[in-house]
Amino acid sequence: QQQVKQSPQSLIVQKGGIPIINCAYENTAFDYFPWYQQFPGKGPALLIAIRPDVSEKKEGRFTISFNKSAKQFSLHIMDSQPGDSATYFCAASKRQETSGSRLTFGEGTQLTVNP
Amino acid sequence: EPEVTQTPSHQVTQMGQEVILRCVPISNHLYFYWYRQILGQKVEFLVSFYNNEISEKSEIFDDQFSVERPDGSNFTLKIRSTKLEDSAMYFCASSKPRGAFYMETQYFGPGTRLLVL
Numbered sequence: 001q002q003q004v005k006q007s008p009q010s011l012i013v014q015k016g017g018i019p020i021i022n023c024a025y026e027n028t029a030f031d032y033f034p035w036y037q038q039f040p041g042k043g044p045a046l047l048i049a050i051r052p053d054v055s056e057k058k059e060g061r062f063t064i065s066f067n068k069s070a071k072q073f074s075l076h077i078m079d080s081q082p083g084d085s086a087t088y089f090c091a092a093s094k095r096q097e098t099s100g101s102r103l104t105f106g107e108g109t110q111l112t113v114n115p
Numbered sequence: 116e117p118e119v120t121q122t123p124s125h126q127v128t129q130m131g132q133e134v135i136l137r138c139v140p141i142s143n144h145l146y147f148y149w150y151r152q153i154l155g156q157k158v159e160f161l162v163s164f165y166n167n168e169i170s171e172k173s174e175i176f177d178d179q180f181s182v183e184r185p186d187g188s189n190f191t192l193k194i195r196s197t198k199l200e201d202s203a204m205y206f207c208a209s210s211k212p213r214g215a216f217y218m219e220t221q222y223f224g225p226g227t228r229l230l231v232l
Binding site for chain 2: 041091095100102104
């Protein structure tokens with residue numbers, strides 16, 4: 001119930017390509033879905049996030065598509081660049097009234113963008 | 116831009132020893148978290164902390180673990196008697212309270228790599 005499944009495990013694209021990373025969740029109580037980017041030796045950094053009342057959110061070259069009925073969401077990176085090479089994690093949480101909201105992370109996708 | 120800081124960046128310890136990992140969250144944040152990431156695996160939640168007490172903890176966070184906010188700025192994770200399987204990267208995170216339409220953003224520190232020998 002608490003799991004978030006992410007695929008693919010790794011992805012290699014050419015510069016300018018559009019990598020797509022997919023995540024699926026079970027817990028319908030989740031109401032916040034962020035994507036984090038992590039470079040080697042660094043902490044995860046928030047990239048973009050969405051609430052389940054919208055189907056798509058775009059910030060710069062990054063777009064989240066959200067399908068509430070299928071309990072799936074995905075990250076698209078437009079015009080990918082070598083500097084986008086990193087590990088991407090999807091996550092989910094549910095709002096707590098009186099405490100912080102634990103993030104449940106997917107397994108991660110290692111993206112390589114070749115020049 | 117404010118950031119979460121963590122010390123030390125690396126810690127090597129012998130099995131059975133106590134370690135304390137330190138974090139300075141972003142100053143106006145109220146929720147604090149510890150996560151861990153075993154090499155090559157996903158990030159896992161350990162514990163959340165609010166108003167000077169634990170809000171939630173995972174099954175990983177057993178009696179060997181404790182957290183404390185000893186003063187107005189630091190947030191610590193103590194492992195009382197380390198095991199080999201505690202070797203991981205430990206991340207501290209902090210966030211502001213999430214309002215009705217505000218999406219909580221957890222800001223992560225750079226992590227402490229703990230190696231238990």
